[in-house]
Amino acid sequence: MTKPLRLVFMGTPEISAVCLKELLTEEFDIAGVYTQPDRPKNRGMKLLPSPVKTLALENGLPVFQPESFRQPETVEQLRALRPDVVAVVAYGRILPQAVLDIPRLGCVNIHTSLLPAYRGPAPYQWAVLDGKTETGVTAMYLSLGMDEGDIIDAVKTPIYPEETAGQLLERLSVLGAELLRKTLLRLAQGPVPGTPQDGALATYAPMLDKSMAPIDFSKPARRVCDQVRGLHPWPVATAVIGGTSFKIHAARPVDAPQKAAPGTVLGLTKTGLVVACGEGAVEIRTLQAQGGKAMPAPDYFRGHSLPQP
Numbered sequence: 001m002t003k004p005l006r007l008v009f010m011g012t013p014e015i016s017a018v019c020l021k022e023l024l025t026e027e028f029d030i031a032g033v034y035t036q037p038d039r040p041k042n043r044g045m046k047l048l049p050s051p052v053k054t055l056a057l058e059n060g061l062p063v064f065q066p067e068s069f070r071q072p073e074t075v076e077q078l079r080a081l082r083p084d085v086v087a088v089v090a091y092g093r094i095l096p097q098a099v100l101d102i103p104r105l106g107c108v109n110i111h112t113s114l115l116p117a118y119r120g121p122a123p124y125q126w127a128v129l130d131g132k133t134e135t136g137v138t139a140m141y142l143s144l145g146m147d148e149g150d151i152i153d154a155v156k157t158p159i160y161p162e163e164t165a166g167q168l169l170e171r172l173s174v175l176g177a178e179l180l181r182k183t184l185l186r187l188a189q190g191p192v193p194g195t196p197q198d199g200a201l202a203t204y205a206p207m208l209d210k211s212m213a214p215i216d217f218s219k220p221a222r223r224v225c226d227q228v229r230g231l232h233p234w235p236v237a238t239a240v241i242g243g244t245s246f247k248i249h250a251a252r253p254v255d256a257p258q259k260a261a262p263g264t265v266l267g268l269t270k271t272g273l274v275v276a277c278g279e280g281a282v283e284i285r286t287l288q289a290q291g292g293k294a295m296p297a298p299d300y301f302r303g304h305s306l307p308q309p
Contacts, residue, residue, distance in 0.1 A: 003029075005188040008083040008103075009052075010034040010091040015173040017051035019089045019110060022177035028184065030061055031081040036092050037065045069099050078102055085187055087180060088142060100142055105187050107142040110176040112169070114138060114154055116202035119147035124172055125165040126205035129230030131222065133159055135168070137176040139183045141194050148202075150194025152186075155179050162225075162252060164232040208235060215239040217262040221253035221280035239284075241265065241275070242307025249294050250286035257281070265307040273297040273306075 006029040009020050016035075023030065033056040038047040049057075056063050066074045075098045078086075085105040088095070100107050113123035115138040120126075127135040136156040143149040155175050159168060186192050213235050215224055228237045228251045237248045242265065257266055260276040267274050272283035288294040 002188075005029065005184060006031055006082060006084045007184065008032050008034065008078065008081055008086045009056075009089075010086060010093070010095075011052045011089040012036045012050045012092045013090050014051045015112070015169060015176065016089040016091070017055045018173040019087075019177040019180050020052055020055055022181050023087070023184070024059060026181060026185065028188075031083055032062045032064055032078075034064045034066070034078075034091065034093075037067060068093065069096055075099060075102075085184065087184060089176065089180065095142060097144060100144070105191060108152065108180070108183055108187070109140050109142045109147075109149070110180050111138045111140060111147055112172045112176065113205070114156065115140060115147060115151055116197040116199065118203055118205040120205040121207045123205045124168050125208055125230050128159060128163070128165045128168060129226055131226045135159055135172070137172055137179050139179050148197060148199070150196050152183055152192055152194050153179060162229070162250075164229045164250075166233040210235045213238045215248065217275060217282075218278040221277040221282045224277055224282050225251050225253050239275075241273070241284075242305075244304075245290055246284075247288040247294070248284055248286075249288060251282045251284045254281050254283045268298060268301055268306055270298060271296075273301065 004027045008031055009023065011020060012035050033052060035050045035052040038049050040046060041048045053063050069075055078099060079102050083103045085103045086107040088107055088109045095107065111123065113127060114136045118126055124135060134156060136154055138154040139152040141149040141152065157171060157175060208231065213231060215227060215237050217224065228248050231237045232249060239246055239248050254274060256276055260266060262276055262278050264276040265273065266276055266281055269283065272285040274281050274283050284297050286294055287297050287300060
């Protein structure tokens with residue numbers, strides 16, 4: 001009888017937990033789960049475990065939370081687990097060569113883009129920000145270079161016109177989990193060759209930050225809406241309308257009812273606030289004033305005066 005594939009799983013956020021949960025449906029020998037140390041969160045700043053740690057403990061799996069792999073004893077601890085393969089999904093830690101060399105079948109990573117496009121920490125967000133209509137998930141072997149390893153397999157999916165980065169991630173999590181499970185089942189039968197990436201086609205997806213949030217209405221309406229979608233649920237696009245600062249949670253491009261300077265409020269419809277852009281207009285459907293809750297724009301302006309052109 002063939003021994004089950006012995007693996008170590010490394011991951012931290014919700015997408016990682018979705019992938020680990022999928023692996024639990026197979027007869028893999030999960031020797032250990034690595035995740036980032038508990039971090040202070042929410043208003044009380046209580047130390048909270050990662051989604052991966054919570055799931056691992058619920059299923060009786062050993063959990064390891066090193067700050068890094070710089071210490072030789074941390075590397076030796078992993079070596080002692082004798083993994084055939086290390087599966088990595090959004091772990092949030094750089095793995096040195098000493099770690100990459102441990103598993104006999106390599107370290108397999110799930111990346112939320114179609115590599116070599118969008119290497120880096122925010123791949124699916126940048127695909128939305130750039131207005132792409134297709135993306136996917138890639139299974140690859142980890143190397144020392146950022147997302148530069150050989151590709152094992154990939155799955156494509158469309159990006160829907162009004163889909164936010166957060167909504168896209170939910171779908172990519174499911175696709176990535178299925179791809180990881182299938183890849184590990186292939187590896188259970190023996191080594192699987194990878195295909196080198198074409199570095200000339202590589203693009204980079206840097207981390208998002210709050211400086212990207214303010215909307216420039218001089219851009220075309222479609223680009224403004226891509227910004228709103230790509231920055232949701234974090235850091236969320238912002239706009240000053242009628243002297244009030246808002247977070248913009250949802251918007252869609254519409255035909256401009258009249259020519260006006262970018263940023264001019266053109267009116268309120270049953271579904272949103274229409275604002276002029278460099279090309280066309282956007283209908284802001286959901287917004288949030290400082291200190292308030294996110295709500296449909298028409299609901300907000302029932303209780304507040306509408307900015308005048």
